[in-house]
Amino acid sequence: MNIIEFNNVDFSYVSEDENEKEIRIPVLKNLNLNIEKGSFTAILGHNGSGKSTIAKLTNGILVPDKGSVVVEGMSTSDEDKIFDIRAKVGMVFQNPDNQIVSSIVEEDVAFGCENLGIPPEECRKRVDDALETVGMSEFALKSPSKLSGGQKQRVAVAGIIAMKPDCIVLDEPTAMLDPSGRREVIQTIMRLNKEEGITIVLITHYMDEAVKADRVIIFDGGEIKLDGTPKQVFAESDKVKALGLDIPQSTQLVEMMKKDGFSCDDVILDAGECADYLENMLRS
Ligand SMILES: Nc1ncnc2c1ncn2[C@@H]1O[C@H](COP(=O)(O)OP(=O)(O)OP(=O)(O)O)[C@@H](O)[C@H]1O
Ligand SMILES: [Mg+2]
Numbered sequence: 001m002n003i004i005e006f007n008n009v010d011f012s013y014v015s016e017d018e019n020e021k022e023i024r025i026p027v028l029k030n031l032n033l034n035i036e037k038g039s040f041t042a043i044l045g046h047n048g049s050g051k052s053t054i055a056k057l058t059n060g061i062l063v064p065d066k067g068s069v070v071v072e073g074m075s076t077s078d079e080d081k082i083f084d085i086r087a088k089v090g091m092v093f094q095n096p097d098n099q100i101v102s103s104i105v106e107e108d109v110a111f112g113c114e115n116l117g118i119p120p121e122e123c124r125k126r127v128d129d130a131l132e133t134v135g136m137s138e139f140a141l142k143s144p145s146k147l148s149g150g151q152k153q154r155v156a157v158a159g160i161i162a163m164k165p166d167c168i169v170l171d172e173p174t175a176m177l178d179p180s181g182r183r184e185v186i187q188t189i190m191r192l193n194k195e196e197g198i199t200i201v202l203i204t205h206y207m208d209e210a211v212k213a214d215r216v217i218i219f220d221g222g223e224i225k226l227d228g229t230p231k232q233v234f235a236e237s238d239k240v241k242a243l244g245l246d247i248p249q250s251t252q253l254v255e256m257m258k259k260d261g262f263s264c265d266d267v268i269l270d271a272g273e274c275a276d277y278l279e280n281m282l283r284s
Contacts, residue, residue, distance in 0.1 A: 003167050003199050004058055004089070006033040008067035011053060011222075027053045028222040030067070037166070040193045040200040042210035042230075045219035046244035051203045054219070055171045058201065059089040072166065087116060090160035092170040096152030105147075105155055106131065106140040113162040123162070130158040133196070134188050150181020154188055161192065167199035168192065175205065186212065207234075207248040211269040218243055231267040250274035 011028040027050045035041055035058075045051050056062040057069050060076035071088055074081040090112075093099060102108040106127050113123045131137045134154040144152055153173050160168055170189065174182040186209050192198045202213065210216050216233040218226040220243050226233045234240060237247045237255060247255075254268040254277060262281065268274050 001037045002034040003037040003072060004033075004035040004201075005070040006031050006054075006057070006064075006067070007070065008032060009057065009064040009069060010066035011057065011062065011064050013053075026222075028057075028064075031222065031224070033217070033224065035167070035199060035201060037199055038193075038197050039215060040190070040213045041202070041215045041217060042213035043201060043203045043217050043219065044205070044207075044210055044245055049219045050222040051219060052171050053222075055091065055169050055201070055203055058167075058169050059091055060085050061091070087163055088165055089167045089169060090163055090165035092153070092156050092160060092168060092173045094172040094175045096149055096156055096176070099156040099159075100144045100152065103143050103145075105136065105142050105144055108144055108155055109158045109162055112159050116163055126162040126164070127158075130162040131155075133161055133192070134158045135184075148181055149177045150184040153177065153181065153185045157185070157188055157192075161196075161198075165198065167201065169201040169203075171203045172205065173202075174209065182206070182209075207246050207251075208270065211248050218245065220244075230269055234269060235267045 009028050009031040012024040012026040015023050015025060017023050043051050053062065057064065060082045063077045069076040071085045074085055076085055100108055101111050109127045109130055110123050113126050131140055134157050136151060136154050136158060139147065139151065144155055174185050177185065189200055189202060190212060193200045202209065204210055211230045213230060216228065216230050217224055218233065218240065225243055226236060226239060234247055234251050237251060240247050248269055250268050250270050250273060253274060254264050258264055264277060268277055
C-alpha cells in the first residue's frame with residue numbers, strides 16, 4: 001500500500017528576471033513516484049536535481065502545476081485536506097536552528113502537537129514519549145541553544161513524532177552535523193522506521209546513510225535515474241558516478257580489488273560486509 005503517490009507531476013518555480021518579467025523554472029516533468037507505507041527510502045541526487053522540491057511537494061508546502069500528489073488518498077491540492085496531510089507527513093529540514101521555536105526543549109517539542117489542538121494532558125504524554133524515543137528526556141527542561149547540532153535535530157524529530165505522523169520526510173537532516181551527531185540522528189530515524197513503523201523518506205548526500213534504506217532513488221534533472229534496493233543501485237557504480245555521486249567507500253574498495261583480479265559476487269555496501277568478505281577471502 002502506498003502512503004504517498006506522485007501521479008504525472010509537473011512543477012515549475014515562478015520567478016522574475018532582471019526586467020521583472022515572469023519566468024518559469026521547470027523542475028519536474030511528468031514525475032511518477034510511489035512511496036510504500038512503512039518503507040525507508042533514501043533520495044539522492046546532485047545539487048539542484050530537485051530533491052527539496054520533491055520533499056516540499058509531499059506535504060503540500062508546494063503543489064503540482066499538473067498531475068497530483070496524493071497522501072493516503074488525499075490530494076495535496078485540496079485545501080480542505082492540507083491540515084490532515086501535514087499531520088500525516090512531518091518534515092525535518094537541514095538547519096536545526098531554523099526549526100526551533102521555543103527556549104525550552106519540551107515546549108519546543110509540544111509546539112506542533114498543541115497546534116493540532118491535542119488536549120494538554122495528551123500533549124504532555126506525547127512530548128515525554130517523543131523525547132524518550134529520541135533519547136533526549138534528560139534535556140526536557142534545558143534551552144535548545146545549549147544543545148549540540150545532533151541533539152537539536154533529535155529535538156526537531158521529537159516535535160514531529162509528537163504529532164504522530166505516519167511518515168517523516170527529512171531533507172538533509174545531517175548535512176550540518178559532525179559524525180557523532182549524524183550517527184545519533186540516523187540511528188533515531190532507523191529506530192522510528194523499524195520499531196514504530198513510521199515511513200521514512202531521507203534526502204541525503206551521504207552514501208553510508210543511503211545504504212541503510214530499503215530503497216534508494218537517484219534523481220537527476222527532476223527525473224528518476226536509478227531506483228532499487230541499495231545493492232541494485234550501487235551495483236551500477238559507473239552510472240552512479242556519472243550522475244555526479246560517490247559510491248560507498250566499502251563498495252569502492254571491493255570494486256578496486258575486483259579490478260585487480262579478486263572475485264566477489266556480491267555488492268558490498270558497508271564496513272561490516274567488507275570485513276566479512278575479506279575474512280572469508282583470507283580463510284579460503
Ligand atoms: N524558490 C525557488 N525559486 C526559483 N528556483 C528555485 C527555487 N528553489 C529551487 N529552485 C531551482 O529548482 C531546481 C531544483 O532545486 P531543489 O532545491 O529542489 O534541488 P535539490 O536537489 O534539493 O538541491 P540541493 O542538493 O542543493 O539541496 C534548482 O535548479 C533550483 O535552482
Ligand atoms: Mg535541497
